[in-house]
Amino acid sequence: MATSSSDVRDLLSRKYEAGFYTEIEQDQVPPGLNEAVVRLISAKKQEPEWMLEWRLRAFERWQKMREPKWAHVHYPPINFQALSYYSAPKSNADGPKTLEDVDPKLLETYKKLGIPLEEQKMLAGVAVDVVFDSVSVHTTFKEKLAAAGVIFCSFSEAVREHPELIRKYLGSVVPQGDNYYAALNSAVFSDGSFVYIPKNTRCPMELSTYFRINAMNTGQFERTLVIADSGSYVSYLEGCTAPQRDENQLHAAVVELVALDDATIKYSTVQNWYPGDEEGRGGIYNFVTKRGDCRGRNSKISWTQVETGSAITWKYPSCLLKGENSVGEFYSVAVTHHRQQADTGTKMIHLGRNTRSTIISKGISAGHGQNAYRGLVRIAKSAENARNYTQCDSLLMGNQCGAHTFPYVEVRNATAKVEHEASTSKISEDQLFYLRSRGIGGEDAVNLIVNGFCKEVFKELPMEFAVEAQKLLNITLEGAVG
Amino acid sequence: MGLLETFARHLETVSPVNGIHAARLAALAHAGVRGLPEISDEDWKYTDIGRLHRIEFNLGRSPDRAPVAVPLAGLEAHRVVFINGHFSAVHSTLDTLPKEVRLRLFHRASTEEPEWLATHLGKLGTGDASAFAALNAAGAQDGVAVELANAYRLVQPLLVIFMNTGELHPSVVSPHLHVSAGAGAEASIIELHVGDGEATSLTNAFTRIETSRGARISHYRAICEAVNATHIGQLQLDIGSDSEVENFSLALGGRLIRVDIDCRLAAAGGKVVLNGVFVAGLDQHIDHHTRVDHRASHTSSDETYRGIADGNGRGVFNGKIIVQPGVEKIVATQASHNLLLSNEGEIDTKPELEIYADDLRCAHGATVGQLDEDALFYLRARGVPEAEARALLVYGFVQASLATIPVRELQALVSSRFANDNEALARILSGNLI
Numbered sequence: 001m002a003t004s005s006s007d008v009r010d011l012l013s014r015k016y017e018a019g020f021y022t023e024i025e026q027d028q029v030p031p032g033l034n035e036a037v038v039r040l041i042s043a044k045k046q047e048p049e050w051m052l053e054w055r056l057r058a059f060e061r062w063q064k065m066r067e068p069k070w071a072h073v074h075y076p077p078i079n080f081q082a083l084s085y086y087s088a089p090k091s092n093a094d095g096p097k098t099l100e101d102v103d104p105k106l107l108e109t110y111k112k113l114g115i116p117l118e119e120q121k122m123l124a125g126v127a128v129d130v131v132f133d134s135v136s137v138h139t140t141f142k143e144k145l146a147a148a149g150v151i152f153c154s155f156s157e158a159v160r161e162h163p164e165l166i167r168k169y170l171g172s173v174v175p176q177g178d179n180y181y182a183a184l185n186s187a188v189f190s191d192g193s194f195v196y197i198p199k200n201t202r203c204p205m206e207l208s209t210y211f212r213i214n215a216m217n218t219g220q221f222e223r224t225l226v227i228a229d230s231g232s233y234v235s236y237l238e239g240c241t242a243p244q245r246d247e248n249q250l251h252a253a254v255v256e257l258v259a260l261d262d263a264t265i266k267y268s269t270v271q272n273w274y275p276g277d278e279e280g281r282g283g284i285y286n287f288v289t290k291r292g293d294c295r296g297r298n299s300k301i302s303w304t305q306v307e308t309g310s311a312i313t314w315k316y317p318s319c320l321l322k323g324e325n326s327v328g329e330f331y332s333v334a335v336t337h338h339r340q341q342a343d344t345g346t347k348m349i350h351l352g353r354n355t356r357s358t359i360i361s362k363g364i365s366a367g368h369g370q371n372a373y374r375g376l377v378r379i380a381k382s383a384e385n386a387r388n389y390t391q392c393d394s395l396l397m398g399n400q401c402g403a404h405t406f407p408y409v410e411v412r413n414a415t416a417k418v419e420h421e422a423s424t425s426k427i428s429e430d431q432l433f434y435l436r437s438r439g440i441g442g443e444d445a446v447n448l449i450v451n452g453f454c455k456e457v458f459k460e461l462p463m464e465f466a467v468e469a470q471k472l473l474n475i476t477l478e479g480a481v482g
Numbered sequence: 483m484g485l486l487e488t489f490a491r492h493l494e495t496v497s498p499v500n501g502i503h504a505a506r507l508a509a510l511a512h513a514g515v516r517g518l519p520e521i522s523d524e525d526w527k528y529t530d531i532g533r534l535h536r537i538e539f540n541l542g543r544s545p546d547r548a549p550v551a552v553p554l555a556g557l558e559a560h561r562v563v564f565i566n567g568h569f570s571a572v573h574s575t576l577d578t579l580p581k582e583v584r585l586r587l588f589h590r591a592s593t594e595e596p597e598w599l600a601t602h603l604g605k606l607g608t609g610d611a612s613a614f615a616a617l618n619a620a621g622a623q624d625g626v627a628v629e630l631a632n633a634y635r636l637v638q639p640l641l642v643i644f645m646n647t648g649e650l651h652p653s654v655v656s657p658h659l660h661v662s663a664g665a666g667a668e669a670s671i672i673e674l675h676v677g678d679g680e681a682t683s684l685t686n687a688f689t690r691i692e693t694s695r696g697a698r699i700s701h702y703r704a705i706c707e708a709v710n711a712t713h714i715g716q717l718q719l720d721i722g723s724d725s726e727v728e729n730f731s732l733a734l735g736g737r738l739i740r741v742d743i744d745c746r747l748a749a750a751g752g753k754v755v756l757n758g759v760f761v762a763g764l765d766q767h768i769d770h771h772t773r774v775d776h777r778a779s780h781t782s783s784d785e786t787y788r789g790i791a792d793g794n795g796r797g798v799f800n801g802k803i804i805v806q807p808g809v810e811k812i813v814a815t816q817a818s819h820n821l822l823l824s825n826e827g828e829i830d831t832k833p834e835l836e837i838y839a840d841d842l843r844c845a846h847g848a849t850v851g852q853l854d855e856d857a858l859f860y861l862r863a864r865g866v867p868e869a870e871a872r873a874l875l876v877y878g879f880v881q882a883s884l885a886t887i888p889v890r891e892l893q894a895l896v897s898s899r900f901a902n903d904n905e906a907l908a909r910i911l912s913g914n915l916i
Contacts, residue, residue, distance in 0.1 A: 405833070421845070
């Protein structure tokens, strides 16, 4: 009844399911980064002068910065001059109006991934803003959202149509010089999503962006900005998958969230970029800066992430808890298999009174994977009655992998209550025996245990996403326990 | 003028004596290569020692002949006392030591066994010895190395006191204690660092304990330095197979205290217990960094630190557990509990795990909080005045660890130091509660 060894070999040698590459005409800037490239990107996107100046200031900052080395990951040095900083699908100069206008090859790509756009229109309330490499080519459900006053569009469109909002909020959460990759992103960001939820509005549907990296040697630099005005609510889903390739790709996105008085933002991510092959060749470098600003009273920002892909992940979705009674949450499942490396976690910066935060982090390491949780909980002097609870557990599958925990706790107010607990262990023999003796063996038993381990995080995901995440996890860990 | 230059200048003034001087110079060079830590170093993120570079230290302190009261006078123990870096024969009781305990004093070894001393100090000038460990070798005027014979059980504790008496000019002392326990040996060692006066002195202490198969060592290390003193303590524990070492670090007195505990479990069956209590009061900064390296299978570690920050005091704890690739059957636990009693104070705690194997059970926990309001109410409802009630709860918090120290005299010493800064506690301990 146990999985036979040939089955296991089969599973182990299984290729990345979403690994394919669609050849379509690309409008690409030659590799290299200098001021001219920044100007070119801005010009290609027909940006106003202030946007170009903003990019140039960021570029100036970036040149003076050094690559961070503190993360618990190892990779060969990145040659930033060998990357191309802009690529856009060519054949849609004026942008498609309907699905028929979209390049059929593009649509085919999504079909292979199981996200048919035509059907999605009819699916329960999910609007998809598809980012294919650098330019948004299709946006659905726009009218319905517009009726509610919600703005959900590509970043370039927002720069043109809503400059006052962009100028007010861009860089207000993640400043240009925040860190090396954020500065790089600020200089060369290609496109991304912009969301504005007006006062006292509950966004009528869950907003979703599917990212897809497609061109060879193209760094992808999305920029996402979500603003929830007073009393509003929005749930935003972000899911990614990428085709197979041999050279490492750099991905340095920036996500900024702003929650004003009584507003709530729920941001969920399922990340399944190409992790490289069993030997660690290829795979995406995912160096992302994500930060939410609970600016208003009673505001709430909740991050949920399921990270199964990428060769290297370097990601710390954070919350600045400025408003009184504001709440920050972080729920994470991070999986590393084969030669994957992840250094991920969160920062909860408590500044306002009665602020609360919860961190639940589940790390799974298999094969030669290295998985690190790195988190910061800081209670500032001004944060009376702040409360934090942190739990980070690691599950080890195989004796070649690693699980690491680096939690920083800094408390400067005597009314704070901060708790941190962590544990590391392998799948217990007792649990496996229990399941086996009831006829559940091999991969099924492992999946059951792993899903149980991650349950606290999965229950935070929207339903459709939770199903996808669970499936992804099972596929990712196939062959991890023989 | 930097600290390294101060040492270099001092070594120039000492006339070269055989290989020992060369070993000291090599150690200083090693410290220079390693570089003294800065706040930009991840391990020194919370502790700034920049002020040490701005103080003009005196390194060659002469022995103080004035009579001093040495603490723990009532304790029945074998005593080795150093005053201002020099061995004090009057306060020590070497003649009571049995022949199974071989004790070498550096000042004697420099003439009797110079090669041994040169080799001994030379070990701190190479490899991965930290800059402060190397500086200790460069500057140690005197020190002690103890060898316990196989299967020997030392009944009375070995009490090593490093005392700094008041002096106005800032000075550096480099206390050095080395213990190696033979197979099956047992001993209890108390290492006490005490000081008085107002001077901005620096104690740069180095302690190493290595055990052979089946040896059991209890080591109590208490820091009660003078108000303006800086104490840098490097402690290395190298634990043999089936051997058990228990370490207790008590940090009470001193303006800036930094203790690095580096524990190696490189043989099967090794076990370490690390306990710590620190109380950072007015103007104090107390930082403990511990590192437990599980390099062999079937090793275990258990660590509990309790810290208090009051006034504008700052307490730092960084505990790291490493499980190396290929080892199995590891049990490691770690807990850091902290009380923050004032809004001017700060607690920074970072319990780390770095694990490269899968057959293990590791867990850690950290808490930062205040006194339990319900417990306070309980005491107040029974007529205990507020100040006393608080003092009682704070004392109870540290007592949970202190009570495990089997040496009553040491417990009493710590309690009385504790009560020095807390009148209510002093009233309780003296039996005048109400």
